[in-house]
Amino acid sequence: MDAPPAPWIRAVQGDARDLPGVAPSSVHLVVTSPPYPMIPQWDESFRRWGATTYEAMHARLAEAWAACHVALVPGGLLAVNIGDALRSGSEGFRLWPNHVEVARACESAGFRPLPYLLWKKPTNRPNAFLGSGFLPPNAYVTADCEFILLFRRGGLRTFPRRDANRERSRFTKGERDRWFSQVWEDIRGVRQGRKGDRTGAFPPEIPRRLIRMFSVVGDTVLDPFAGTGTTLWEAHALGRNSVGVEIDRERAATLVSESRRRTVGG
Ligand SMILES: C[S@@+](CC[C@H](N)C(=O)[O-])C[C@H]1O[C@@H](n2cnc3c(N)ncnc32)[C@H](O)[C@@H]1O
Numbered sequence: 001m002d003a004p005p006a007p008w009i010r011a012v013q014g015d016a017r018d019l020p021g022v023a024p025s026s027v028h029l030v031v032t033s034p035p036y037p038m039i040p041q042w043d044e045s046f047r048r049w050g051a052t053t054y055e056a057m058h059a060r061l062a063e064a065w066a067a068c069h070v071a072l073v074p075g076g077l078l079a080v081n082i083g084d085a086l087r088s089g090s091e092g093f094r095l096w097p098n099h100v101e102v103a104r105a106c107e108s109a110g111f112r113p114l115p116y117l118l119w120k121k122p123t124n125r126p127n128a129f130l131g132s133g134f135l136p137p138n139a140y141v142t143a144d145c146e147f148i149l150l151f152r153r154g155g156l157r158t159f160p161r162r163d164a165n166r167e168r169s170r171f172t173k174g175e176r177d178r179w180f181s182q183v184w185e186d187i188r189g190v191r192q193g194r195k196g197d198r199t200g201a202f203p204p205e206i207p208r209r210l211i212r213m214f215s216v217v218g219d220t221v222l223d224p225f226a227g228t229g230t231t232l233w234e235a236h237a238l239g240r241n242s243v244g245v246e247i248d249r250e251r252a253a254t255l256v257s258e259s260r261r262r263t264v265g266g
Contacts, residue, residue: 001250007235007239008263010243011258013246017060022222024070027072027150028157028216028219029072029214030077030080031221032225037054037202051100061102065111068109069110074157077152077214079153080147081202082146084099115150116149117150118145118146119184120144165217171213201228218239220240220242220243221243224245227243228255229255233258244259
């Protein structure tokens with residue numbers, strides 16, 4: 001087998017709803033984690049996006065999911081890491097089920113929903129719970145799982161028999177057994193900095209697994225909410241091309257220079 005060409009990385013400053021420079025049907029896999037509605041860390045992001053209510057926040061995200069649908073090739077996959085929010089509103093303490101809204105919006109955008117993953121973060125405080133004492137009924141279940149929702153544009157991708165890049169992308173039986181079971185319990189979250197410099201980065205193992213599970217060497221992977229570029233760097237290391245879109249100017253500039261450093265050595 002000839003060696004595959006060196007993968008490229010492209011980072012752009014822009015809005016996930018527009019996906020600047022990303023041609024229709026040019027992406028094989030989207031791996032992303034958007035700002036989470038109703039989580040205070042992301043209030044300012046949504047306010048700048050003109051959204052201050054839960055419904056408006058999901059309406060903006062819905063436009064980004066529709067843009068991803070256009071960007072994907074038929075058979076391409078979308079993986080969205082999202083957590084629900086717990087926050088008091090006018091009616092008091094409640095759950096804001098972000099994963100439900102994202103699933104609905106993606107289906108409306110034309111995606112086919114697939115079985116999803118639950119990322120249960122290992123914790124140092126296994127007994128922490130919201131409530132007090134041991135008397136029912138007013139305590140809350142600990143929300144310690146995030147969702148990795150999976151969708152496909154249309155039917156299955158097809159490949160020529162013994163396609164070289166697909167063969168190169170094979171996973172082992174052990175990997176398959178661990179990765180394709182619905183609950184991932186062995187991945188720690190990234191320690192977040194102080195308020196103000198929190199990035200919401202996901203651990204590299206999340207995009208690494210998803211890229212190995214749902215793309216082949218030589219494919220193009222998109223992250224429309226690229227942040228610190230975790231998806232891009234993992235895609236590159238795994239022989240996939242990658243495109244990142246990030247609205248924050250400073251973060252986008254860092255992504256551009258880091259992409260250059262990784263692809264042309266400086
Ligand atoms: C949860 S973080 C993504 C973190 C990323 N997965 C990582 O590992 O660094 C969401 C990112 O989306 C960016 N963002 C917010 N609104 C956006 C928009 N309209 N278009 C593109 N990016 C946006 C934020 O600036 C933030 O960097």
